[in-house]
Amino acid sequence: xxxxxxxxxxxxxxxxxxxxxxxxxxxxxxxxxxxxxxxxxxxxxxxxxxxxxxxxxxxxxxxxxxxxxxxxxxxxxxxxxxxxxxxxxxxxxxxxxxxxxxxxxxxxxxxxxxxxxxxxxxxxxxxxxxxxxxxxxxxxxxxxxxxxxxxxxxxxxxxxxxxxxxxxxxxxxxxxxxxxxxxxxxxxxxxxxxxxxxxxxxxxxxxxxxxxxxxxxxxxxxxxxxxxxxxxxxxxxxxxxxxxxxxxxxxxxxxxxxxxxxxxxxxxxxxxxxxxxxxxxxxxxxxxxxxxxxxxxxxxxxxxxxxxxxxxxxxxxxxxxxxxxxxxxxxxxxxxxxxxxxxxxxxxxxxxxxxxxxxxxxxxxxxxxxxxxxxxxxxxxxxxxx
Ligand SMILES: Nc1nc2c(c(=O)[nH]1)N[C@H]1C(S)=C(S)[C@@H](COP(=O)(O)O)O[C@H]1N2
Ligand SMILES: [Mo]
Numbered sequence: 001x002x003x004x005x006x007x008x009x010x011x012x013x014x015x016x017x018x019x020x021x022x023x024x025x026x027x028x029x030x031x032x033x034x035x036x037x038x039x040x041x042x043x044x045x046x047x048x049x050x051x052x053x054x055x056x057x058x059x060x061x062x063x064x065x066x067x068x069x070x071x072x073x074x075x076x077x078x079x080x081x082x083x084x085x086x087x088x089x090x091x092x093x094x095x096x097x098x099x100x101x102x103x104x105x106x107x108x109x110x111x112x113x114x115x116x117x118x119x120x121x122x123x124x125x126x127x128x129x130x131x132x133x134x135x136x137x138x139x140x141x142x143x144x145x146x147x148x149x150x151x152x153x154x155x156x157x158x159x160x161x162x163x164x165x166x167x168x169x170x171x172x173x174x175x176x177x178x179x180x181x182x183x184x185x186x187x188x189x190x191x192x193x194x195x196x197x198x199x200x201x202x203x204x205x206x207x208x209x210x211x212x213x214x215x216x217x218x219x220x221x222x223x224x225x226x227x228x229x230x231x232x233x234x235x236x237x238x239x240x241x242x243x244x245x246x247x248x249x250x251x252x253x254x255x256x257x258x259x260x261x262x263x264x265x266x267x268x269x270x271x272x273x274x275x276x277x278x279x280x281x282x283x284x285x286x287x288x289x290x291x292x293x294x295x296x297x298x299x300x301x302x303x304x305x306x307x308x309x310x311x312x313x314x315x316x317x318x319x320x321x322x323x324x325x326x327x328x329x330x331x332x333x334x335x336x337x338x339x340x341x342x343x344x345x346x347x348x349x350x351x352x353x354x355x356x357x358x359x360x361x362x363x364x365x366x367x368x369x370x371x372x373x374x375x376x377x378x379x380x381x382x383x384x385x386x
Contacts, residue, residue, distance in 0.1 A: 043077050045176045050077045051209075054122075054139035057280050060297060063326050063334055064114070065142030067202050072209045073119050073140060073223065075182045076173045080208055081229060088154075088197070088214060092168065092234035095159025102213050105149055105199060108157075112147040113196055113219055115330035116299040120222035120249060120270045123365070123374025129259050131371040138278050138378075143299070143332045145202050146217040151195035155235065160188075164235025167191045169216055169227040184249075185240035186218065186225050190271070194219045194330075197230065219330035220301045222270045222373070224249045245269065251372055258367040267368075272301025274375040275361045277308050277335070277353035282380035291340045294321070294380065299332035300355035308335045311350045315363060315377070321351070341384040350379045 054071045083102060090098040122140035124133050134140075151167070168185040175181055186195075196217040199206060206212040211228025218225040224244070239245055250267035277298035286292045298305045304327060309318035321337040341347065352361040365376045 038082060042079060045077045049134055050074050052134050054136055055142060057138045057278060060139065060142065060278070061280050061295060061334075063143060063324070063331075064202055065144055067144070067204060067207060067210070070117075070142040070144065070201075070210065071119065071140045073121075073134070074173060074209075074228065076175050076179075078208055078229060079172055079174065081172055081213060081231075083213055086213055086231075088230060089232040090154060090158040090234070091232070092236050093161040093164030094155070094235060095161065096157075098154070098158045100154065102199075105154075105197065105214065108149045108153055110147055110199075111150050111196060112145055113194075113217060113330075114143065114145045114328035115217070115219040116141060116143050116273070116332050117217075117223050117226060118273055118299070120224050120372040121370070123376075124371030126374055126376070127365070127367070127371040131369055133371055140223075141299075143297070146196055146198040147200035147203070148196050148198040148214065148217070151197055151216070151233070152192045154197060154233065155192070160235055163237050164188060166236050166239045167195075168232075168234040168236050168240045169225075169230065170232040170234070171211070171227050172229040172231050180243040182244050183240055183242055184225065184227060184244055185236070186221070186271075188235060190221065191216075191218065197233075220272055220303070222249075222273055224270065239269075248370070249372070250370070252366070252368050255366050260367070261369050270372050273299065274373045275300035275302070275305070275353050275355040275359045276375040277305075277351045277361060278378045279349075279351050279380045282349065283382060285383040285385065286339075286341050288341050288344055288384060288386050291338050292382070294337040294339060294349060294351075295334065296321075296351055296378075297332040297334050298323075298351075298353035299330075300353070300357075300359065301330075302355035302357040302359065303329040304356035305333045306354050306356050306358075308333070308337075308351060308353045310337045310339070311352075312339070312347055314348070315350060315352075318352070341382070344384050344386045347382050347384055348379050349382060350377045352377050 087099040119140035125135035125137045166185045198217045214230045216227040252262045279296040281295035283292045298308045308321040311318045321335040324334040354360045365374045
């Protein structure tokens with residue numbers, strides 16, 4: 001039997017029981033698993049947000065985010081793929097359409113990239129006025145090591161044609177009722193340069209929640225491009241159509257006043273992440289003259305972070321934090337900031353990051369009706385006593 005996918009307790013217990021080693025010891029469960037045909041082995045989704053979970057900020061303190069703490073976001077309840085019969089279909093603007101089994105993908109040259117995955121809606125819960133959608137705060141983000149096959153390798157093998165300018169991507173999850181499917185596409189140029197079909201996350205086979213057996217990794221771009229439960233890649237002349245391209249995941253071309261609603265054609269698809277830093281660790285109190293340490297992470301849609309700064313006066317003066325040397329393109333940087341309070345009172349320390357292309361994290365996030373890419377300065381309040 002294949003290794004059971006790494007499932008978290010409570011979420012998909014029924015599916016877990018189906019593959020766990022314990023099945024043999026409980027013949028009645030084995031019979032139940034056998035007697036419910038695969039096509040009927042599916043839970044019915046009863047509300048809009050399927051098993052979404054974020055990581056508390058104080059757990060995002062390591063360079064690599066552990067798999068069991070990594071945020072989970074999916075539009076619908078995942079459907080466990082049948083690994084024996086699973087194959088990645090490559091069709092569309094290619095000379096040789098392919099069906100690649102897991103074994104075939106594993107036999108191709110493997111590559112590893114370490115980078116941030118952030119949901120476009122991370123921070124939506126802080127938007128003012130309030131916008132609909134999952135009310136993420138800080139933790140729909142993590143940094144992981146992704147191993148698999150470069151999308152470029154697969155598309156070259158399939159004889160990609162010059163007419164294939166947009167890569168249409170499809171996952172196995174299905175929406176409830178008449179809700180449109182989560183089908184997407186992204187520019188060929190980006191995906192040829194950086195895209196990876198990941199089979200492993202932090203050295204382990206991808207878990208069901210993170211898209212087993214294969215998902216797309218698009219370093220520097222928001223999570224909506226990172227198709228999970230990948231089953232088909234199809235280069236096409238034009239972008240994919242449908243709700244999740246034409247209406248969802250779009251960001252205003254020009255900023256507008258908070259609360260204003262833009263039309264889809266006044267917006268473009270969300271792609272690169274915005275530069276952002278969060279404080280993950282700060283003391284609640286400190287004493288005059290005694291150094292305390294703040295910690296955090298910073299990342300961007302640019303390959304690196306050039307500095308993180310801290311202000312104790314609302315943004316008039318800034319001091320550089322110390323960047324951790326560990327880094328990979330599009331990964332986050334951990335940072336520390338030793339701070340010695342000089343006077344008693346309540347102090348707010350603000351953090352802001354600047355990326356390797358010179359973008360500076362803004363005091364306020366850009367308003368948009370879907371609450372995407374929230375990246376306002378983050379702060380910590382510290383009570384200083386004499
Ligand atoms: N098939 C499929 N892939 C998907 C999604 C989905 O709903 N279905 N959600 C996307 C979104 S919006 C995000 S933020 C990431 C989240 O990946 P994670 O759950 O591994 O953190 O998966 C992306 N890939
Ligand atoms: Mo997302």
